[in-house]
Amino acid sequence: MADATEPTASADTESKTPASVVESTELENKPQTAEITSTSMVDAAEPTASVETESKPPASAAESTEPENKSQTVEIKRWADVVDDEEQPSGTASSSEDKIAEELKVDKLTIDDAQKINKFLDDPEDSRIQAVTSGDTPYTSASTFEDLNLSPELLKGLYVEMKFQKPSKIQAISLPMILTPPYKDLIAQAHNGSGKTTCFVLGMLSRVDPNVKRPQALCICPTRELSIQNLEVLQKMGKYTGISSECAVPMESGNSDRSRSRPPIFAQVVIGTPGTIKRLMSQKKLSVIDMKVLVFDEADHMLAKDGFQDDSLRIMKDIERLNARCQILLFSATFDETVKNFVSRIVKKDHNQLFVKKEELSLDSVKQYKVYCPDEMVKILVIKDRILELGENLGQTIIFVNTKRSAGMLHKALVDLGYEVTTIHGALTHEDRDKIVKEFKDGLTQVLISTDLLARGFDQQQVNLVINYDLPVKYETPSEPHYEVYLHRIGRAGRFGRKGAVFNFVMSERDAMIMEKIDKYFGTQVKAVPSWNSEEDFKIALKEAGLL
DNA sequence: AAAAAAC
Numbered sequence: 001m002a003d004a005t006e007p008t009a010s011a012d013t014e015s016k017t018p019a020s021v022v023e024s025t026e027l028e029n030k031p032q033t034a035e036i037t038s039t040s041m042v043d044a045a046e047p048t049a050s051v052e053t054e055s056k057p058p059a060s061a062a063e064s065t066e067p068e069n070k071s072q073t074v075e076i077k078r079w080a081d082v083v084d085d086e087e088q089p090s091g092t093a094s095s096s097e098d099k100i101a102e103e104l105k106v107d108k109l110t111i112d113d114a115q116k117i118n119k120f121l122d123d124p125e126d127s128r129i130q131a132v133t134s135g136d137t138p139y140t141s142a143s144t145f146e147d148l149n150l151s152p153e154l155l156k157g158l159y160v161e162m163k164f165q166k167p168s169k170i171q172a173i174s175l176p177m178i179l180t181p182p183y184k185d186l187i188a189q190a191h192n193g194s195g196k197t198t199c200f201v202l203g204m205l206s207r208v209d210p211n212v213k214r215p216q217a218l219c220i221c222p223t224r225e226l227s228i229q230n231l232e233v234l235q236k237m238g239k240y241t242g243i244s245s246e247c248a249v250p251m252e253s254g255n256s257d258r259s260r261s262r263p264p265i266f267a268q269v270v271i272g273t274p275g276t277i278k279r280l281m282s283q284k285k286l287s288v289i290d291m292k293v294l295v296f297d298e299a300d301h302m303l304a305k306d307g308f309q310d311d312s313l314r315i316m317k318d319i320e321r322l323n324a325r326c327q328i329l330l331f332s333a334t335f336d337e338t339v340k341n342f343v344s345r346i347v348k349k350d351h352n353q354l355f356v357k358k359e360e361l362s363l364d365s366v367k368q369y370k371v372y373c374p375d376e377m378v379k380i381l382v383i384k385d386r387i388l389e390l391g392e393n394l395g396q397t398i399i400f401v402n403t404k405r406s407a408g409m410l411h412k413a414l415v416d417l418g419y420e421v422t423t424i425h426g427a428l429t430h431e432d433r434d435k436i437v438k439e440f441k442d443g444l445t446q447v448l449i450s451t452d453l454l455a456r457g458f459d460q461q462q463v464n465l466v467i468n469y470d471l472p473v474k475y476e477t478p479s480e481p482h483y484e485v486y487l488h489r490i491g492r493a494g495r496f497g498r499k500g501a502v503f504n505f506v507m508s509e510r511d512a513m514i515m516e517k518i519d520k521y522f523g524t525q526v527k528a529v530p531s532w533n534s535e536e537d538f539k540i541a542l543k544e545a546g547l548l
Numbered sequence: 549a550a551a552a553a554a555c
Contacts, residue, residue, distance in 0.1 A: 275554040426552055452551050
């Protein structure tokens with residue numbers, strides 16, 4: 001197990017973002033001014049956070065300095081974690097505040113500071129999130145959940161159920177923007193594992209009027225699995241609020257009731273996939289008249305041309321027609337330039353935005369490697385002799401492939417060799433998919449082969465190893481890497497700042513080129529494992545990654 | 549000719 005590193009994150013600083021304005025359209029995301037007032041930066045960071053689907057983790061926590069402690073806090077978990085309990089903080093030093101202060105003066109953008117501070121505290125190169133706010137609404141980043149005026153029931157859910165202690169960086173920055181009237185739209189990018197889910201889940205829960213027994217918050221996700229996972233987080237966090245919620249995903253294909261039609265939805269919060277939501281709306285089984293918040297998780301994909309753009313826009317327009325002021329929240333770890341431009345045009349003019357430069361998007365806690373494999377047979381041998389043998393004690397592993405066929409073939413090859421692995425892809429029945437995911441989440445299976453079905457958002461903290469059996473490439477131009485998918489895949493390891501390793505299998509000259517392009521794009525230098533045939537080389541790599 | 553979603 002690796003260590004549990006606990007991330008921490010935190011943003012502590014409070015920065016206020018002044019407004020900078022901007023029209024989004026024109027300035028892409030260049031933030032404009034923002035100053036930061038850093039008020040206090042005080043504490044070291046500790047984040048706690050959330051569960052999310054993705055984001056960057058921070059690392060370590062240090063806690064010694066903790067100023068306040070709430071009595072209600074139960075255990076401390078750090079960055080996002082929900083589940084895990086291992087934890088051990090590492091100490092980061094509370095670094096001298098002066099240093100921090102010094103840095104602070106320098107900055108320009110808001111959230112940047114938060115990161116700088118954090119940098120000193122824990123994670124060495126942390127990411128900077130650039131914020132661009134519109135209008136003159138001032139926002140102060142939240143150093144504690146109390147700063148957010150959440151209901152006591154919701155706070156209890158955060159501390160008792162989620163075991164969060166304080167907001168992670170993205171939470172500290174985005175929550176005030178989400179919860180402060182006037183409720184502006186938000187486009188938010190944050191690292192894998194940093195706690196984005198908590199941001200929009202809290203946003204949905206806190207904006208629901210408990211007295212109105214009709215749907216008031218809707219969250220659209222790219223897969224059935226992610227919808228279910230997000231609903232579970234919401235139900236846990238909102239346990240004491242009494243707010244009702246429901247999943248709107250395709251019904252069990254169970255033989256028995258296909259005929260029985262789905263009943264109308266009255267839950268106050270609805271989370272689901274685009275097709276089902278669209279259908280429910282057209283059948284008038286999902287009323288959007290009281291909708292206050294519309295969330296798109298993995299928003300870049302949901303609004304991409306080759307993603308769910310049509311369904312997403314349709315849903316968005318149907319809601320806005322009845323409710324022009326419905327707040328739209330877009331979250332993802334990735335937003336390529338094209339999508340970024342597109343989404344900033346479809347949200348309201350006075351929206352706020354948070355972005356992270358692509359060069360700062362890779363998680364430092366997750367070490368990336370490439371392994372030259374002469375042919376397909378070698379790839380299987382590497383999986384068998386290196387990964388399955390060595391990896392057993394390292395936590396769980398996800399092996400990504402590009403096609404369902406590839407998934408099936410690899411699965412068969414490994415099973416024939418006597419290994420226990422499970423495989424998931426969209427051609428399986430919903431029941432089988434649910435079962436495979438549950439077994440993996442329960443830790444009953446160690447190695448999971450998957451298509452990009454699980455590339456995004458899947459949150460299983462025990463995953464320390466990710467294998468790109470096939471490198472992700474663009475469908476239209478297979479010689480080009482699919483940068484976003486790559487980032488999402490590797491983000492399945494290193495949740496919340498934990499350590500992890502990624503092995504990219506490079507079989508052809510084309511693959512080598514793809515890895516080069518990936519390095520260039522993200523500003524990384526993925527190291528090569530000298531020989532696929534050397535157990536020692538893999539051990540060194542894993543040791544370097546902190547897994548051995 | 550893919551991944552997923554779903555009619």
